[in-house]
Amino acid sequence: MKKFPYFSTFFIILAALICISVGYSISTFIITTSLIDTTGVNQLRLIVYALSSKSGTEKSALLEEAKVLQANSDAGYILRQDDTYYLVNNVYKNENDADLIKKTSQNESYTIVPYKIEQINLVGSFSSTEEDVLRKALNFQSSAFQTLYDISLSLDTNIYTETTAKLKINELVANFISINSSFSTLFAENRDVEITKLKNRLENFNTNLTSLMNGEFQNETQTLSSLIKFTYCNILFGALS
Numbered sequence: 001m002k003k004f005p006y007f008s009t010f011f012i013i014l015a016a017l018i019c020i021s022v023g024y025s026i027s028t029f030i031i032t033t034s035l036i037d038t039t040g041v042n043q044l045r046l047i048v049y050a051l052s053s054k055s056g057t058e059k060s061a062l063l064e065e066a067k068v069l070q071a072n073s074d075a076g077y078i079l080r081q082d083d084t085y086y087l088v089n090n091v092y093k094n095e096n097d098a099d100l101i102k103k104t105s106q107n108e109s110y111t112i113v114p115y116k117i118e119q120i121n122l123v124g125s126f127s128s129t130e131e132d133v134l135r136k137a138l139n140f141q142s143s144a145f146q147t148l149y150d151i152s153l154s155l156d157t158n159i160y161t162e163t164t165a166k167l168k169i170n171e172l173v174a175n176f177i178s179i180n181s182s183f184s185t186l187f188a189e190n191r192d193v194e195i196t197k198l199k200n201r202l203e204n205f206n207t208n209l210t211s212l213m214n215g216e217f218q219n220e221t222q223t224l225s226s227l228i229k230f231t232y233c234n235i236l237f238g239a240l241s
Contacts, residue, residue: 038123041131043138046117048145048236049098050079052086053109062087070222073156075229079113079237086113090229091236093146117141117236120201122194133182137198140179140205141235147172148232155225162224169228173209180206201238208234 053069056062062078065087070076077088092098095112102110122134151168154160160168180202187195212231215224222230 039126039131041122041126041134041138043119043121044142045119046142048115048117049092049095050086050088050113050115050233051090051092051098051101052079052111052113053089053107054087055084055111057083057085059085067219067221070218070226070230073223073225073229075233076218076222076226077230077233077237079115079233081113081115086111088113088233091145091149091233093149115237120194120197122192122198124192130186133179133186134198136179137183137202140176141201144172144176144205144209144235145232148228148235152225152228152232155228165224165228169213173213176205176209204238205235 054062054065059078059080062085066076066078068076069087069089074089075091079086079088089110090098090101092101095114098112102112120138122138126134147168151160151165155162155165183198183202187199208231212227215227217227218230
């Protein structure tokens with residue numbers, strides 16, 4: 001009979017050790033799972049190079065010359081950077097391309113203006129479907145710029161007619177609508193700061209692509225190629241100019 005207290009004590013200690021061990025294992029699993037479930041979805045780094053033919057401290061002083069550029073199929077976009085306004089002829093992904101145009105034109109007034117697009121980086125617990133939609137939404141800015149640049153160039157070099165260019169624009173808009181619809185469905189109630197930034201950016205894209213598709217020209221002499229360039233300037237620079 002004297003052995004029972006000994007075994008009781010032994011089993012109590014053993015049970016306590018098992019509880020501690022199980023508790024530690026569970027906490028470790030929770031922490032590890034939390035770390036694994038937290039993922040990052042980052043926007044690709046994007047720096048573009050605006051080729052500007054004139055600059056000044058007053059936007060109004062550039063408006064008439066912007067119309068002249070737009071009639072000649074240039075962007076005629078006015079970009080503000082710090083306290084200076086730049087009259088933009090076109091925008092390039094590679095500085096070498098902008099420099100080549102500057103040299104071949106022999107226009108000494110040309111200035112190349114580097115512009116770094118603000119990156120949006122998202123961190124959270126996302127499903128594979130959410131990650132895919134976020135990645136497409138984050139990088140639409142870059143892909144839309146490249147697509148519209150190619151359409152404009154094809155118009156300028158007579159590879160595309162205006163009808164073909166408009167069909168290509170409609171394809172781009174349809175792709176955007178699909179991405180934006182998926183994003184809105186998945187993140188309508190999300191109030192994260194970075195998600196909200198992305199929402200605002202997508203609204204900007206929607207506004208400008210709709211204007212392009214509807215043929216909302218800046219003036220009566222602006223060409224379609226100019227409107228396309230003007231649109232991708234707006235998509236890149238947003239409401240910052």
